[in-house]
Amino acid sequence: MSTALDSLSHKVQRAAVGTMVDVALAHVNKDRQKAIAEMVDVAKQFYGDSFSEETYEHAHAVLADPDSKWSKLINCVLSQTDPNVARTTALNLGYKAFFRGTKTIRENRVKYRCNIPWLILFDPTSACNMHCVGCWAGEYGHKNNLSFEDMDKIITEGKALGVYLYMLTGGEPLVRKADILRLAEKHNDVQFAIYTNSTLIDEPFCERVVKLGNIAFMLSIEGTPSTNDARRGEGHYAAVMHAMDLLKAHGILFGTSICYTRDNLEAVTSDHFMRMLCDKGAHFGFYFHYMPVGNEAAPELMPTPAQRKYMLERIRYLRSEKSDIPFYPMDFQNDGEFVGGCIAGGRNYFHINSAGDAEPCVFIHYSNANIHDSSILDILRSPLFMAYHNGQPFNKNHLRPCPMLENPELLRKMVHDTGAHSTDLQSPETVDHLCDKCAAYAADWQPVADEIWSHVTLRESRYENYKDWRPTTAK
Numbered sequence: 425m426s427t428a429l430d431s432l433s434h435k436v437q438r439a440a441v442g443t444m445v446d447v448a449l450a451h452v453n454k455d456r457q458k459a460i461a462e463m464v465d466v467a468k469q470f471y472g473d474s475f476s477e478e479t480y481e482h483a484h485a486v487l488a489d490p491d492s493k494w495s496k497l498i499n500c501v502l503s504q505t506d507p508n509v510a511r512t513t514a515l516n517l518g519y520k521a522f523f524r525g526t527k528t529i530r531e532n533r534v535k536y537r538c539n540i541p542w543l544i545l546f547d548p549t550s551a552c553n554m555h556c557v558g559c560w561a562g563e564y565g566h567k568n569n570l571s572f573e574d575m576d577k578i579i580t581e582g583k584a585l586g587v588y589l590y591m592l593t594g595g596e597p598l599v600r601k602a603d604i605l606r607l608a609e610k611h612n613d614v615q616f617a618i619y620t621n622s623t624l625i626d627e628p629f630c631e632r633v634v635k636l637g638n639i640a641f642m643l644s645i646e647g648t649p650s651t652n653d654a655r656r657g658e659g660h661y662a663a664v665m666h667a668m669d670l671l672k673a674h675g676i677l678f679g680t681s682i683c684y685t686r687d688n689l690e691a692v693t694s695d696h697f698m699r700m701l702c703d704k705g706a707h708f709g710f711y712f713h714y715m716p717v718g719n720e721a722a723p724e725l726m727p728t729p730a731q732r733k734y735m736l737e738r739i740r741y742l743r744s745e746k747s748d749i750p751f752y753p754m755d756f757q758n759d760g761e762f763v764g765g766c767i768a769g770g771r772n773y774f775h776i777n778s779a780g781d782a783e784p785c786v787f788i789h790y791s792n793a794n795i796h797d798s799s800i801l802d803i804l805r806s807p808l809f810m811a812y813h814n815g816q817p818f819n820k821n822h823l824r825p826c827p828m829l830e831n832p833e834l835l836r837k838m839v840h841d842t843g844a845h846s847t848d849l850q851s852p853e854t855v856d857h858l859c860d861k862c863a864a865y866a867a868d869w870q871p872v873a874d875e876i877w878s879h880v881t882l883r884e885s886r887y888e889n890y891k892d893w894r895p896t897t898a899k
Contacts, residue, residue: 438520441469441518442515444466445466457495460487463498464483464487493748500707501677501707504672505675505677509637516615520588521542521615525588525589526542528585528586529585529587536801538770539813542589543773544590544591544773544800545592545773545774546570546578546776547593547597547775547778548592548597549569549594549597549599550779551599567778567849568778574795575603576610576611579611579614580611585801588613590615591619592617592618596620597619597620599624601624605629605632617640618642619644621644622660623663625671627670630673630674634676640677641676642679642710643668644680645681646682646683646688647692648691665704668704672704679706679707680706680709683712684711684712684713685725685726686725687725693735701751702750708753709751711754711755711757713756713829715828716858716862718789718848719848719851720851729872732869735755736876739758757826758823760825761880764889765819765822766816768788769784769809769812770812771813771889771890774803774809777849779849782795783847784812785828789846789848790846790847792807792842792843792845807843808844811838812827812838816891821877822877824869824870828858829865829866830869830870836855840855
């Protein structure tokens with residue numbers, strides 16, 4: 425990753441990037457197309473030969489067309505985002521996380537011979553004011569909280585390894601609203617993304633978020649008022665609409681977090697639904713396949729193979745230039761092709777729950793380490809995390825990436841071999857019980873996934889952070 429910024433010190437680098445961002449943003453309201461073109465040039469300064477010259481040229485060409493999907497999407501985001509939020513996000517996410525953080529992470533992966541993540545997900549609390557059907561978190565109660573000091577430790581140690589993106593979930597993270605604001609103020613050089621049910625977002629909170637500039641939101645919503653409230657409770661849909669209005673009015677970045685199930689899959693991907701999200705101010709979002717995690721899970725909510733295939737095709741259509749909807753969706757389960765399979769176990773991310781247990785994935789509730797008596801680096805070198813490191817990719821077919829959902833025999837073996845214990849806060853679940861629930865699904869999905877994968881032509885990867893990856897040249 426060679427760039428024009430490499431020779432500059434960190435402090436001078438950040439100042440130089442800040443100046444470039446300021447120049448680009450200054451043109452936003454004067455000459456929008458010029459501003460967009462300058463953003464490509466700024467990106468080239470960031471990332472240098474991480475992308476080909478053809479990629480930069482294509483970006484210039486596409487974004488020069490005001491009617492292209494990508495121009496429309498960027499225009500929507502620029503038009504509604506507060507200037508301080510835009511600048512801070514560009515510096516923290518664009519520069520610190522994508523550029524400087526990525527370089528540091530890659531160096532540390534080689535140095536420590538373990539996975540080093542690009543982001544860390546943690547739960548400030550197990551408390552939640554809702555009880556969604558099939559959600560393990562709703563059953564946890566108000567039992568556990570990470571202290572401010574715990575969260576500060578996670579971020580401080582994470583930054584030392586190159587991690588500058590932190591996602592918060594739970595429980596409902598905004599139960600800890602005051603501590604989150606304090607955390608974002610202390611660590612104003614990192615980007616926070618909060619997964620929330622929206623019900624605790626209010627005017628005073630939005631005012632603080634705008635001043636800080638480094639918090640974005642992922643709002644949980646599941647289709648129409650009826651499909652949403654059937655799982656999340658009466659009145660939740662209206663609460664999300666109100667939160668979207670507040671966030672848009674204040675110029676705060678936000679997207680969606682959508683769990684797709686057998687019952688809501690078409691509702692959460694319809695053109696009508698997607699256009700509504702755009703009108704409300706959301707232009708990106710994550711889709712998550714329902715996981716049968718916990719003793720009280722509802723496996724009947726898992727999509728059928730045909731539904732999952734539909735979801736794969738539908739998300740890629742919505743992401744393509746064939747769709748004129750200015751929204752960029754990402755599918756946590758079906759986008760393995762683009763991220764090299766499973767990203768958990770610290771390969772690109774891992775999860776710390778509200779009791780401090782370090783879990784390889786937010787859906788994998790087993791652990792050998794706890795933040796209260798282990799450093800972040802110790803966690804990444806713990807037995808279960810090293811089993812992930814040594815076993816990835818879990819399947820050469822990246823449409824079958826997960827060691828639980830599509831390859832349950834692998835998770836079963838890793839947990840047994842490492843002696844990892846259940847971290848479920850309400851009703852500990854054995855790995856055999858969990859994997860047994862996934863066996864039939866895995867068998868049914870395999871022939872469908874293999875048939876789709878047989879037609880995939882993978883691009884040569886410029887970087888792949890598996891166990892045996894090593895840099896080809898000294899940097």
